[in-house]
Amino acid sequence: GAVVSQHPSWVICKSGTSVKIECRSLDFQATTMFWYRQFPKQSLMLMATSNEGSKATYEQGVEKDKFLINHASLTLSTLTVTSAHPEDSSFYICSARDGRAVYNEQFFGPGTRLTVL
Amino acid sequence: TQLLEQSPQFLSIQEGENLTVYCNSSSVFSSLQWYRQEPGEGPVLLVTVVTGGEVKKLKRLTFQFGDARKDSSLHITAAQPGDTGLYLCAGANDMRFGAGTRLTVKP
Numbered sequence: 341g342a343v344v345s346q347h348p349s350w351v352i353c354k355s356g357t358s359v360k361i362e363c364r365s366l367d368f369q370a371t372t373m374f375w376y377r378q379f380p381k382q383s384l385m386l387m388a389t390s391n392e393g394s395k396a397t398y399e400q401g402v403e404k405d406k407f408l409i410n411h412a413s414l415t416l417s418t419l420t421v422t423s424a425h426p427e428d429s430s431f432y433i434c435s436a437r438d439g440r441a442v443y444n445e446q447f448f449g450p451g452t453r454l455t456v457l
Numbered sequence: 458t459q460l461l462e463q464s465p466q467f468l469s470i471q472e473g474e475n476l477t478v479y480c481n482s483s484s485v486f487s488s489l490q491w492y493r494q495e496p497g498e499g500p501v502l503l504v505t506v507v508t509g510g511e512v513k514k515l516k517r518l519t520f521q522f523g524d525a526r527k528d529s530s531l532h533i534t535a536a537q538p539g540d541t542g543l544y545l546c547a548g549a550n551d552m553r554f555g556a557g558t559r560l561t562v563k564p
Binding site: 344346374381382383384385386389431433435443444445446447448449450451453 | 488490492494497498499500501502505507543545549550552553554555556557559
């Protein structure tokens, strides 16, 4: 149980275009999902916390108009990188908190590698 | 916001050696989770510790939670190349990670 998928696993796009990344909890309902980005050889940086049916809470320094997050259902959250630029190239990872988990464990997706040309 | 420090940040050892990595917080954890991330993949949950002083074992991995629930350690016995990865800790209620410990086990 507790499987999280992401789609696509990798994407290459041109500068100025928008890219949508999906995060799904496959076998559980996730009231809360998290989005992270990770640069090479670095740790995960939390971008935003998203709760189903409400607006996402963004970390300081993360532009909410650039990184649009939608959490429309208990099994799906999407991250849209708008007007992407080369500096947005990164590894984006989502996680989902299993509402059944006693200790608030969260489970991660496999990540999406975004390359902006 | 809970500030997490992990040490060491980098560790390179030979196969068969033992090692310990540490996770320290500026405040008390309600519970703490350890993850391992391999290159190009998402982190995988290893263990959750909850009670101060708790010790959990997962094969060659031993996790300890400090009595005051502000620190934790991960000890690996007889490390293998398959243990290579980024080890991360996080409090369950504040899912921000520290820098992590990047472990390389050489054959």
